[in-house]
Amino acid sequence: MTNHKIAQILRNVASAYTIKNQTKFRFQIIAYQRAADAIENSTAEIKDLTKEGKLETLPGVGPSIKSHLEELIKTGGVKHFNWVFKDIPKSFFFLLEIPGFGPKTAYKLVKEFNLKNPDTVISDLKKIAEQGKIAALEGFGDKSQAEIVTAIKDYESGKGKTSRMTLPYAYELAQKLVDYLKKSKDAIEVYPLGSLRRMVSTIGDIDIAVSTKNPKEIIKHFVSYPYKERILEQGEATASILLSSGRQVDLMTQTPESFGSLLQHFTGSKNHNVHLREFALKKNFSLSEHGIKRKAKGGWKTEEIATEEKFYNILGLKWIPPEIREDTGEIEASHRNKLPTLIELNDVKGDLHIHSNFPIEPSHDLGNNSMEEMIKKAVELRYDYIGFSEHNPSVSKHTDDQIRSILERRKEKIEQIKSSNKNIRVINLLEVDILSNGNLSISDNVLDSFDGILVSIHSAFNTNKQTMTKRILSGLSHPKAKILAHPTGRLLGNRFGYELDFEKIFDFCKTKNKALEINCWPTRLDLPDIIVREAVKNGVKMFINTDSHAAWQMDLMRYGVAVARRGWAEKKDILNTLSYDDLFRWFSK
């Protein structure tokens, strides 16, 4: 059962409570919604957290929801939920999937028109709306009836259900909108915020904030964006549009004097903001995107906040980096002045997962650029060192002697490159497959000439946790094996990673001087941020590598750094922040 599915079930519980008795269950409704948010946003699978007994680490999951989740994972159902869902037609929950339908609207329509069939409820309702039968109901009218038809049509055509974007894609999309908005003379500052600013590994929709003294003009300009499909909302200070691609873009405006409050509000996460506002309330402050209200004699007094730093400082907090605003302890850490000094892109001194086009005749893909071209790019990035780590030569197509001969030629090439490039150090590495039996795909004796090797899984993913963990530890135990590349094997939007016993892997890395990779490839971003955080807590060292197959891809480093930051990693946790000499010493250990 996926996190998305589990979150949906919890939201259904909240919706069912709303129908049963909104007043009586008011706080249960909030609690279930909050837990659903946390589960939807969690990069760890609930299934795994349940097995590991770590469900309580999710904000909003307490003893009661925890035991319900355990029951759900174990048996596929929950007795208590069945009681909450009793007497509510299944079709009700199907209607909730349509944007704009909340529990009140959905239930009223299901009851009024006796829509009991979950398979046809949506098309049935569309017909009823098209026949003009809804406008007559109390609380509805012509406009809401037309909106129902539009929403269902959007839903049926798959709009809004498009899968989440990779970070670079979302960045490009946001940049186009930022450039467009900046064309308005009334735009003072324009920033993409929301999950994009927090650098979440996948992005749902685009949020943009504009600082302006003339919000009306900005809104007018925004809703005239040439690539919009239609306007979803348009008010005095905010607006939303749907792009032809099915992506939603939300815009918020604020005056320059209060822009700090908007930056804070619109960056989120939602759970971070809720927690921050509860924290503030106890200090007699009330927070919003407009500023900070202070309890004073004769009511509340609002103060405008121009910068985000000031916003946090007034609450007695240090500014919190956007990447860790997920309500996982950052507010408490800030309050105790115990925030981590997160690693920065500038701390990175080299990239050790680089595939050049050297004709190594590999089992997997070869790079597109020469070693010289990759080095040129590394120099541009002001790196101190670069590590070449092509895949090992294909084993099925070569004899041992042929492999040895290819690798010798490659070593000569690297030696030649070393002597002609004095301004950057070159490290001789190789990416080697770990076979399903735990052996490395090429034999021991040819590995001696390398400074180190990266090991990784590229086949036989479908195996259980114990077997895969054993397989990986077996591969990593080779004395030259120093880095486990893209450790979970996940491909975002495509396949889940294989399950691993990370406690064992962490132990092994620490005692045997091995490291885990944070792979920057946009659909990998592997290790996932939540596991990075566990690694940091356990004192396990990591590399951030781009896995570049072309020179331009070395720019993807910032996405891996973002993953590290989201995992609360500091410079000391990441080995490719070391000087060349220190790094080489680590490789020799």
Add this chain to the structure above:
DNA sequence: GCCGTTTTCGGCCCGACTGTTTTCAGTCG
């Protein structure tokens, strides 16, 4: 149902927008 500068009891974020309404309910983020 969750959770903690003080609180293991007694609180629980805040506001924009829309549509159907003469003052508000529902939804969303």
